[in-house]
Each structure stands twice: as C-alpha cells, then as structure tokens.
Amino acid sequence: MKKIVLQVVTCLGVLSCFGSVNAAESRTPLVPLPSIDDFTDGDGWGVGLGLGVEYESAYEGSDEFEPEIDPAGGVQWRTGEHIFFWAGEAIGWRTLAKDAWLFQTSLGYEEGREEGDSEDGRLDGLGESSSGVTLLLEVRHALTEDWRYFLDGRVLTGEIGTLGIFGAGTCLGCQPNGTGWEVGAVVTFHDGKLANRDFGVNTQQSIDSGLPETDVDSGYRSTGFNVNYRNYLNESWQVFGEALYEVYGSDVSDSPISRNDYEAEIGVGFIYVF
Incomplete structure (x- = not known):
C-alpha cells in the first residue's frame, strides 16, 4: 500500500511540473483550496465531467483492498459568494463570508455495506447495513488571508447515525486558482447508531x-x-489526486468486523471543465 501511494504521489508531482496553469490563471474560485472544486469562471454556470480511479478498503475495517472507478466533477451555479452544486449523489450550497469563513450544507445518500463487499466471506451472515439520506454541515475558517492554514468542522447526520469530524489543514504551494497540495489531519467521533451500523454485531447477526x-x-x-492535489494541465483539463489514512480507536479496532486497525484509500483522476 505504501509503495502504491508513493508511486501515485510521484506521478502527480511530475504532472505538476509539466502542467500549464497559464490558461487557468484568470479563474478565481470561491476558496483557493484543492479540496473544494469550483468549475465556474465568475458568476454563472460551471460544469466539470471526468473519472477517478480509487484503490481503497473494501468496507470499513476491511483488510481487503480493491480498485473502483467513480464519476468525478459536477454541475455548479455561482452568484457572487454563493455556489449551488450537484455532484454525484449530493446536492448542496456553499458560501464564503468575510473572506475567512466557508459554510457548506448538502444532502446526499449513503449506501450500506453488503455481504458481497468481502470477497473472502468475512461479512457472511451479517446481512446488509442500513442506507439512507444524509445531511452534511461544514464550516471552514481561514487562519491566514490566503487560506494557507485553516480549521475544519463537519457533521454528517441522517438515518444511518451521526459522524463528527474536526480538523486542521495547510495548503502547500497553492495558487489563487485553487491548484496545489493540501494536507490535513482530523479526529472523528460517532454516535452509537453509526458505530454499531459499521462495527456492531447484534444477536441475530452473531447467530448467523x-x-x-x-x-x-x-x-x-x-x-x-x-492529502488533496489539483492542477490544470491546460485551459480545460484538470488532474486531481487524494489519499487518506485513518487509524481506528481501540473500541472500533477491537470489533470482530475490523480486520485492520486502519482504513486507507488513494485515488487519481481527470476532469474536463467546460
């Protein structure tokens, strides 16, 4: 896994050397962070379409890894300091306040875990975990004028339970057009409903x-x-990358569902901006 991460990061580093951002320098995103995509060029519509390839844990706590191809991009409409967006299974709104506060809310759909997610049969007898609509509320606060350092807080809640995420990040070599490297660290908390959805075993599941x-x-x-990365290869094409490493607490890692005490994923993709 570490070798794959190093290879992808090296590849992105090479692309950042050859990618040309001259044609995209006029773009002014709502927030100049690689993790916040903005396909608009000022007020009006913005559309980005592409594909990403991820190599990730098969499910929460899995020791099996698999590749997955996902659509990337979305449809956005911007007016002033507001962006309304549709991306994948989520629709939402984000806004910038006083140049230092980013507020975002969105509605999405969280799919449940299926027994077939484990090719080794590690989930046999557990059935399918719940799926449902989720509401995301997020606040980011810039600690410097150029968003070089920031704090981040998110709450994801819905039928599946509630997850709280609190963290901080820094932007390395970031440009005003939203390209560069972003590195962050987070701590997460969950309620009992979400905890047992992902890692609990009830009486019937234990029997089965x-x-x-x-x-x-x-x-x-x-x-x-x-880690998040974004760069323009030319006026229309973007390359992006992301990597995540998450270490579970003892209550989670002690669950019989957890075959690893960590979760990891890495991905790379391209987006055509219209």
Missing part, C-alpha cells in the same frame, strides 16, 4: 455469522490524515 455479539459505544472513532 458465528461472530461474537458486539455493542460499540459512541465517542471517539479515529484519527486521520489526508
């Missing part, structure tokens, strides 16, 4: 799977580190 009955308490879930 042979795993010990397990009830996971709410509270600390994990500590994570993430």
Whole structure:
C-alpha cells in the first residue's frame, strides 16, 4: 500500500511540473483550496465531467483492498459568494463570508455495506447495513488571508447515525486558482447508531455469522490524515489526486468486523471543465 501511494504521489508531482496553469490563471474560485472544486469562471454556470480511479478498503475495517472507478466533477451555479452544486449523489450550497469563513450544507445518500463487499466471506451472515439520506454541515475558517492554514468542522447526520469530524489543514504551494497540495489531519467521533451500523454485531447477526455479539459505544472513532492535489494541465483539463489514512480507536479496532486497525484509500483522476 505504501509503495502504491508513493508511486501515485510521484506521478502527480511530475504532472505538476509539466502542467500549464497559464490558461487557468484568470479563474478565481470561491476558496483557493484543492479540496473544494469550483468549475465556474465568475458568476454563472460551471460544469466539470471526468473519472477517478480509487484503490481503497473494501468496507470499513476491511483488510481487503480493491480498485473502483467513480464519476468525478459536477454541475455548479455561482452568484457572487454563493455556489449551488450537484455532484454525484449530493446536492448542496456553499458560501464564503468575510473572506475567512466557508459554510457548506448538502444532502446526499449513503449506501450500506453488503455481504458481497468481502470477497473472502468475512461479512457472511451479517446481512446488509442500513442506507439512507444524509445531511452534511461544514464550516471552514481561514487562519491566514490566503487560506494557507485553516480549521475544519463537519457533521454528517441522517438515518444511518451521526459522524463528527474536526480538523486542521495547510495548503502547500497553492495558487489563487485553487491548484496545489493540501494536507490535513482530523479526529472523528460517532454516535452509537453509526458505530454499531459499521462495527456492531447484534444477536441475530452473531447467530448467523458465528461472530461474537458486539455493542460499540459512541465517542471517539479515529484519527486521520489526508492529502488533496489539483492542477490544470491546460485551459480545460484538470488532474486531481487524494489519499487518506485513518487509524481506528481501540473500541472500533477491537470489533470482530475490523480486520485492520486502519482504513486507507488513494485515488487519481481527470476532469474536463467546460
């Protein structure tokens, strides 16, 4: 896994050397951070379409890894300091206040885990975990005028339970057009409903799977580190990359569902901006 991460990061570094941002310098995104995409060029519509390839854990706590191809990009409409967007299974709104506060809210759909997600049969007898609509609320606060350093807080809640994410990040070599490297660290917490959806084993599941009955308490879930990258290859094409490494707390890693005490993923992709 570490070798794959190094190869992808090296590849992105080479692309950043050859990519030309001259044609995109006039773009002024809502927030100059690689993790916040903005396909608009001032007020009006912005559309970006592409594909990304991820290599990631098969499910929460899995020791199996698999590649996955996902659509990338989205449709956006910007007016002043507001962007309304549709990306994948989420629709939302984000706005910038006083040049230092980014507020975002979106509605999305979280798919549940299926027994077939484990090719080794590690989930047999556990059935399918719940799926449902989720509401995301996020606030970022810039600690410097150029967003070089920032704080981040997010709450994801819905039928599946509630997840809280609190972190900080820095932008390395970032440009006003939203390209560069972004590095962050987060701490996550979950309520009992989400904790047992992902890592708990109820009585019936224990009988069907042979795993010990397990009830996971709410509270600390994990500590994570993430890297985001974005660059323009020319006026229309973007290359992006992301990597995540998340270390679980003892309550989660002790669950019989957790075959690893960490989760990891890495991805790279391209987007054509119209």
